[in-house]
Amino acid sequence: xxxxxxxxxxxxxxxxxAAFSAATAHLLLTAxxxxxxxxxxxxxxxxxxxxxxxxxxxxxxxxxLAAAAAEHRxxxxxxxxxxARRAAARxxxxxxxxxxxxxxxxxxxxxxxxxxxxxxxxxxxLATAAATAGAVLRLRRRTPGTRRTTPGGVPVRGRHGGRGAxxxxxxxxxxxxxxxxxxxxxxxxxxxxxxxxxxxxxMAVTPGLLHAAGRAVAAGTxxxxxxxxxxxxxxxxxxxxxxxxxxxxxxxxxGPLAGTPLGPAGTAVTVAATxxxxxxxVLPGxxxxxxxxxxxxxxxxxxxxxxxxxxxxxxxxxxxxxxTTAVARPL
Amino acid sequence: xxxxxxxxxTPPGSPDNPHNPHNLGNPDNPDNDVLWxxxxxxxxxxxxxxxxxxLAVREGEILAVTGGRGSGRTTLLDCLSGRLPPDRGEVWFNxxxxxxxxxxxxxxxxxxxxxxxxxxxxxxPELTARENAALPLLxxxxxxxxxxxxxxxxLERLDVGHCAHLRPGALDRAQRQRVAVARALVHRPAVxxxxxxxxxxxxxxxxxxxxxxxxxxxxxxxxxxxxCNDPQAVELADRGLTLCDGRLACSLxx
Numbered sequence: 001x002x003x004x005x006x007x008x009x010x011x012x013x014x015x016x017x018a019a020f021s022a023a024t025a026h027l028l029l030t031a032x033x034x035x036x037x038x039x040x041x042x043x044x045x046x047x048x049x050x051x052x053x054x055x056x057x058x059x060x061x062x063x064x065l066a067a068a069a070a071e072h073r074x075x076x077x078x079x080x081x082x083x084a085r086r087a088a089a090r091x092x093x094x095x096x097x098x099x100x101x102x103x104x105x106x107x108x109x110x111x112x113x114x115x116x117x118x119x120x121x122x123x124x125x126l127a128t129a130a131a132t133a134g135a136v137l138r139l140r141r142r143t144p145g146t147r148r149t150t151p152g153g154v155p156v157r158g159r160h161g162g163r164g165a166x167x168x169x170x171x172x173x174x175x176x177x178x179x180x181x182x183x184x185x186x187x188x189x190x191x192x193x194x195x196x197x198x199x200x201x202x203m204a205v206t207p208g209l210l211h212a213a214g215r216a217v218a219a220g221t222x223x224x225x226x227x228x229x230x231x232x233x234x235x236x237x238x239x240x241x242x243x244x245x246x247x248x249x250x251x252x253x254x255g256p257l258a259g260t261p262l263g264p265a266g267t268a269v270t271v272a273a274t275x276x277x278x279x280x281x282v283l284p285g286x287x288x289x290x291x292x293x294x295x296x297x298x299x300x301x302x303x304x305x306x307x308x309x310x311x312x313x314x315x316x317x318x319x320x321x322x323x324t325t326a327v328a329r330p331l
Numbered sequence: 332x333x334x335x336x337x338x339x340x341t342p343p344g345s346p347d348n349p350h351n352p353h354n355l356g357n358p359d360n361p362d363n364d365v366l367w368x369x370x371x372x373x374x375x376x377x378x379x380x381x382x383x384x385x386l387a388v389r390e391g392e393i394l395a396v397t398g399g400r401g402s403g404r405t406t407l408l409d410c411l412s413g414r415l416p417p418d419r420g421e422v423w424f425n426x427x428x429x430x431x432x433x434x435x436x437x438x439x440x441x442x443x444x445x446x447x448x449x450x451x452x453x454x455x456p457e458l459t460a461r462e463n464a465a466l467p468l469l470x471x472x473x474x475x476x477x478x479x480x481x482x483x484x485x486l487e488r489l490d491v492g493h494c495a496h497l498r499p500g501a502l503d504r505a506q507r508q509r510v511a512v513a514r515a516l517v518h519r520p521a522v523x524x525x526x527x528x529x530x531x532x533x534x535x536x537x538x539x540x541x542x543x544x545x546x547x548x549x550x551x552x553x554x555x556x557x558x559c560n561d562p563q564a565v566e567l568a569d570r571g572l573t574l575c576d577g578r579l580a581c582s583l584x585x
Contacts, residue, residue, distance in 0.1 A: 221476050224469035231457040291453055294414070296441030297470045 013066030014094040016276055020062050021098030021128070023269040024055045028126060029106040031261070048261040055266060058273035060130040061246070063091040065277055095128040173204025181327035191256070191328075198328055199249035202320060206248070207241025209320075213312050225301060229308040232287050240313075243281035248317055250274035252324035282313060365390040365554050366411055366522055370420035373406055380406040381577040383420070388522075388554055393545060395565045396558045398574035404558040407574065408524045411556065412445050413437040424522070442471050446520035446553070448544075450527035452507035454499040454514075460486060460506075461495040464513040471518060478517075485513040489543055505536040512540065516547055523548055523555045529564070538563060 031048035180197030211234050218230025233240075250271045257267040286292075286306055367387035373380050380403045388394050396404050409415040411422060413429045414437075422429040424444070429437065441447070446467070454463045462469075465482035469475065486492045489509045491502075499507055508531060515523055528544060529537040545567045548555040557564055565571045573580040 221479065223472075223475050224466065227458065227462060227469065228455070231455075235457045288455055291455065292470075293438075294441070294447055294449075294453075295467055295470055296438040296443070296445070298438055298442070299435060301470060 014090050017059075017063050017066050017091050018094035018098030018101075020055075020059050020269070020273045020276070021095040022101045024052070024059050024130075024273075025099030025102035025126075026105060027055055027262070027266045027269060028052050029102060033106065034261070051260055051262040051266070054257075054262065055270045055273060056126060056130040058250075058270050058277065059095075060133055061277035062273050063095065063130070063132070065280060066090050066094075092128050092132045095130075095132070099128065169204050170208035173201045173208075175201070177201030177205060195253055195256070195328060198324060199246075199253065202249045202324065203242050203245035206245030206316075206320065207237045209316060210241040210244065210313075211237035213316050217308065217312055224297070225304045225308060228287075229305050229312070233309060233312060236281075236284065239281050240284070243278035244313065244317055245320070246274055247278040247282060248320040248324060250278075252321045253328055255325070256328055283310075363390045364388065366422075366424050366556075368411065368417075368420060368422045371407075371410060371417050371422065372419040373403075373410055373415060373417050375406070379577055381410065381417075384574075384577065384579060386572065386579065388556065391549075391552045391554055392570060393548060393555045393557060393568045395568035395571040396556060396574060397560055397565060397571060398580070399560075401576075402574040403577040404574055405526055406577075408526050408556055408558055412447065412522075412524045413440055442467065443518065444521045446515035446518065446523040448508075448511050448515045448523070448525045448528040450530040452499065452504075452511040452531075454507060454510060456499050459496050459498055460491065460502065460510045463499065463510055464517055466514060467518040473518075482513065482517050485517050486510065488547070489513050504531050505540065508532060508536075508540055509543070512544055512547070516551070516553070519551060520553060523553050525555060525557045525559075527559050528557070529559065529561060537561065541567060 028049065031052050034048045035046070176197045178201070180194045180199075180201055214230045214233030214235075214237060216230075217233060218227055222230060254267050254271050257270065258264045260267075262270070286302060289302075292302060364387040367385075369385045371381050371384040380401075384403075384407065396407060398404050406415065410417050411429075413422070413424075413432065417430050420430065424440065427440070429440070432440070454460075455466070458466070461479055461482050464486055465478040468478035468481060483492065483495055486495050486509075489512055491506050491509045491513070494502055494506055494510075499510070502510065508528065512528070515525070525544065529541050532540055541561070541564055544557075545555070547553070557568060570582070572582050
């Protein structure tokens with residue numbers, strides 16, 4: 001009972017996980033129904049469930065978010081509820097319940113009952129596995145003791161990680177993006193490969209672009225608004241950039257994706273889950289609110305700060321979406 | 332005596348009340364009180380932090396506020412600087428009633444007339460030391476170049492001029508605290524609120540930072556409210572007050 005109340009603390013994460021698990025399980029079941037109907041043609045039968053990997057990946061991203069929310073509760077970890085169990089309770093349970101809720105919508109055909117029952121058990125398990133994998137990945141990345149700090153005890157953010165390494169990632173991303181676009185242009189190979197290259201390229205390139213955008217915003221001798229907005233964009237470039245790249249890829253590929261066996265509904269679920277997973281990193285709100293209040297920053301200053309930041313993100317995001325839409329070919 | 336509470340039963344607007352700001356003709360009321368409060372009461376979630384506190388701070392004075400944890404020192408500074416609205420009572424800065432102002436006007440006052448140093452430096456990690464020190468001027472809309480120049484001068488006065496281009500992460504605690512002192516003084520505030528400014532420092536650094544702060548306040552005629560439990564601070568101040576459970580326990584004049 002206590003565990004239940006502790007887990008329930010903030011309902012947003014688990015509810016999102018449950019809702020997206022229900023939708024994903026429904027998509028998977030529909031895909032399996034289609035596969036059973038077209039069991040004589042092996043290629044067509046496998047295509048639909050394979051496309052469901054996309055919403056499953058998006059679900060894992062949402063679960064990572066829910067696990068992150070579970071981390072910031074020192075009052076709970078103090079008494080000794082381990083974070084892994086808390087994160088599992090916040091993701092695995094809602095995922096299981098959510099995907100089980102999709103089951104009654106799909107009555108198993110009587111003729112193939114044993115096979116259908118096996119298949120029926122699969123979507124909740126897959127959805128739960130995806131959600132839990134997302135949560136555990138998050139926890140593994142945040143294991144204490146792995147963060148580099150300066151002598152002052154302040155975490156170092158990829159500064160000594162080598163500008164060279166960062167540049168390599170950006171160039172690699174650009175190469176991926178170019179290769180994906182080229183594959184799309186010459187219309188050889190499966191479109192899915194071209195899309196995957198484009199999406200991975202976007203996620204690799206966007207942090208660098210966002211960092212550059214931050215530098216541009218704070219160029220010269222900026223006043224308070226440009227200075228704070230530009231520097232916060234630079235600081236958050238790594239995290240916000242990846243999420244922005246993911247979001248742009250999802251939005252740009254939504255059109256072509258609707259034409260695949262995933263269908264418009266599946267595309268909508270994938271895009272919505274990606275947006276839910278990306279939003280907190282892309283829009284983390286205003287930084288240093290307490291300090292700015294303390295120093296008496298005018299409300300207008302704080303609003304301009306948010307507006308400038310949002311404008312920079314919107315300009316970069318829409319430019320990326322426009323370019324990607326132009327190069328991504330339909331299936 | 333500026334710290335004398337008003338005589339019981341005296342109405343606030345009466346000419347007999349030494350704390351009536353309009354009562355400039357009364358020889359009992361020194362008209363150089365820059366900040367004063369009367370019957371200040373403030374509770375945090377039901378538990379009272381300040382109870383019927385009355386005090387006045389003269390212009391250019393350095394007032395040390397001592398008292399144990401939970402005695403209401405921080406709450407007092409927060410109420411006097413307009414960060415926390417009082418539950419009851421009045422807070423006046425010159426002839427401005429802080430208890431009756433709305434938040435934009437209070438923010439403007441904090442931005443232009445008040446300075447603040449906390450028990451941690453609380454610098455913005457993504458800005459350099461110079462930009463951090465220039466932040467109050469930039470927020471007040473001063474020219475970007477001039478603000479940086481002034482900030483650099485203050486950093487040099489506080490012996491951290493050579494760290495101006497570094498970010499807080501690359502500075503040690505004493506250097507960070509000095510940058511915070513520069514940030515508090517850069518816009519020449521009328522009143523400086525220092526809440527345990529030497530808390531994160533060791534003995535030697537503590538003495539140096541405290542002395543720098545007091546010298547800067549004196550040479551620029553800045554009124555300072557210094558909340559701390561450091562005996563050195565009380566020695567350096569003009570006057571000391573001790574709070575106990577949100578009430579004035581005693582008042583000492585150096």
